[in-house]
Amino acid sequence: MAPHDEEALSTHERERLLHRLHGYLVWVGAEIPDVVEINGRSISLHELIWKLFNKRELTDREIAGIESLIRFLEKKEACDERRIAKANLTEEDAYTLYNEASGLLRAIMDLKEIEQGRNPDKDLRRREVRKKIRDAHALLKFVDELG
Numbered sequence: 001m002a003p004h005d006e007e008a009l010s011t012h013e014r015e016r017l018l019h020r021l022h023g024y025l026v027w028v029g030a031e032i033p034d035v036v037e038i039n040g041r042s043i044s045l046h047e048l049i050w051k052l053f054n055k056r057e058l059t060d061r062e063i064a065g066i067e068s069l070i071r072f073l074e075k076k077e078a079c080d081e082r083r084i085a086k087a088n089l090t091e092e093d094a095y096t097l098y099n100e101a102s103g104l105l106r107a108i109m110d111l112k113e114i115e116q117g118r119n120p121d122k123d124l125r126r127r128e129v130r131k132k133i134r135d136a137h138a139l140l141k142f143v144d145e146l147g
Contacts, residue, residue, distance in 0.1 A: 009094045017084055017098045027106035030099070038072060045107055052114050064129050066115050070108055077104040 020026060032046045052058070052066065080101040084094055 007091050009089045009091050013091060014084065014094065017094055018081065021081055021084070021098065021101055021105075026102050027109050030102035030106040032107045032110065033100060033103045036073070036076065036104075049107060049110050049114070053110070058115070060129055063115060064133075066111050067129075070111050070115075073104050073108050073111075077101045077108070080104070 032049060034044065034046045035042050036045045037043070048069075052062070055062075058066070080097045083089070084097050084101070089097070
């Protein structure tokens with residue numbers, strides 16, 4: 001069913017969209033958003049994923065960046081899903097959110113694949129990066145307490 005311009009989203013259509021978002025392969029064929037806004041800054045998401053996909057190796061910084069980006073995209077997708085579930089939307093607005101959410105899921109899947117495919121020892125590297133971050137936070141806290 002194609003969206004109608006200003007028609008309110010029916011309960012049935014809302015449930016249908018949410019059900020489709022929870023499907024196993026919702027991201028297949030979905031288009032990654034060209035741009036996402038992160039903290040007021042526009043990021044060329046599609047281009048970034050393409051660049052990462054074509055790299056031979058990822059640096060620790062890139063791995064940490066991918067992990068952060070995945071978490072951000074997961075939160076953004078969940079927000080879109082909550083809006084579809086609860087907001088008073090037109091069908092057109094709901095479909096726009098649905099398309100964005102499915103595109104974000106596609107981006108998340110692609111980023112996870114990039115991370116896993118380029119770094120077979122990713123769990124070890126992830127733990128090392130997280131330990132470095134925890135150590136840095138602990139050091140900053142220690143310095144703050146002294147200062």
